[in-house]
Amino acid sequence: MFPLRILYQFPDWAHRWYPDALWRGSIGVTAPTVYITFDDGPVPEATPQVLDILDSFNVKATFFWVGENLLKYPHLAREVVKRGHRIGNHTFNHLSGWSVSADEYKTNILKADAIIRQAIPSYGELGSEKLFRPPYGKMRGEVYDWLKGKGYTIVLWDLVTHDYNRRYTPQEIERISMRYVRNGSIILMHDSIKASKNTLAVLPGLISRLQIGGYQFRSL
Numbered sequence: 001m002f003p004l005r006i007l008y009q010f011p012d013w014a015h016r017w018y019p020d021a022l023w024r025g026s027i028g029v030t031a032p033t034v035y036i037t038f039d040d041g042p043v044p045e046a047t048p049q050v051l052d053i054l055d056s057f058n059v060k061a062t063f064f065w066v067g068e069n070l071l072k073y074p075h076l077a078r079e080v081v082k083r084g085h086r087i088g089n090h091t092f093n094h095l096s097g098w099s100v101s102a103d104e105y106k107t108n109i110l111k112a113d114a115i116i117r118q119a120i121p122s123y124g125e126l127g128s129e130k131l132f133r134p135p136y137g138k139m140r141g142e143v144y145d146w147l148k149g150k151g152y153t154i155v156l157w158d159l160v161t162h163d164y165n166r167r168y169t170p171q172e173i174e175r176i177s178m179r180y181v182r183n184g185s186i187i188l189m190h191d192s193i194k195a196s197k198n199t200l201a202v203l204p205g206l207i208s209r210l211q212i213g214g215y216q217f218r219s220l
Contacts, residue, residue: 009159009180018144021154022220024184031216032183036061036207037157038199039090039133041191042069042076049200050191051083057207060219061085063191064133064155067092067112074119081120086219088131088155089113097139105143131155131220155220157188163198164190170201177206186220 015023025035036054041047041063054061063080065087070077081087092112097105109132116123124130132152139147139154147154161177162168168176181187189199207217 007160008162008176009182009185010157018139018154018156020148021144021156023156023186024158025186025218025220027184032214033218034181034184034210034215035186035218035220036189037064037133037155037186037220038062038189038191039064039135040066040069040094040195042073042080043191043193043196044073044076045193046191046196046199047073047076047080049196050203051079051085053200053203053207054085055083056204057211057217059207059217061217062088062131062155062220064088064090064131065112065116066090066094067115070112070115070119077116077119084219086131087116087120087123088133088220089116089152090133091135094135096136097134097143102140102142102146105139106146109143109147129153133157153220155186158182158185160188161202163202164192164195166194166198168198170198170205173198173202174206174209177202178209181210181215 010023038050038061063085089109089112092108095108130152132147133155137156159180161173163173
């Protein structure tokens with residue numbers, strides 16, 4: 001039976017599933033380092049508030065966007081970039097990579113890429129690294145190889161906060177996150193409607209406790 005921690009933190013042995021993906025960020029030399037990431041936005045119910053919280057702590061993060069949300073709110077995407085955060089592709093409509101064919105999934109990714117470029121023309125320029133995070137962490141091996149061949153950096157995570165799970169209270173999420181965070185952790189959160197109540201309640205305290213604990217924050 002798997003230990004409880006696997007619900008929150010991927011064990012290092014699991015990295016062999018996608019060995020060239022980014023599961024943890026670079027480990028800080030001068031100070032422990034963490035990387036906060038947000039999936040499923042942008043939406044007006046969460047993204048602007050997340051940006052203001054990050055600004056208040058002078059923290060940079062990385063946002064993985066769903067294309068159909070970006071179609072509705074391109075101004076939010078431009079604001080994210082304006083404030084100095086990194087961006088990445090999270091498919092057009094939050095598609096599970098195991099539920100469709102590899103060709104359909106590739107088309108979905110490219111559709112989201114095109115929408116990101118409409119909002120952020122500099123996205124994907126020559127020499128500019130493109131980031132991709134598969135919803136649910138699921139993608140077929142053929143897609144994984146295709147993404148690498150296209151020059152994407154595939155980003156997964158080290159610590160999932162479960163902010164989207166309404167059975168968790170903000171206090172539980174903060175406690176779990178502080179228990180399992182470690183140097184180099186890529187922390188998965190969400191700027192989505194579903195997660196907004198927990199995310200906005202947890203984020204200030206989590207950042208503050210990590211900073212007090214000596215952690216620095218970087219975007220990917």
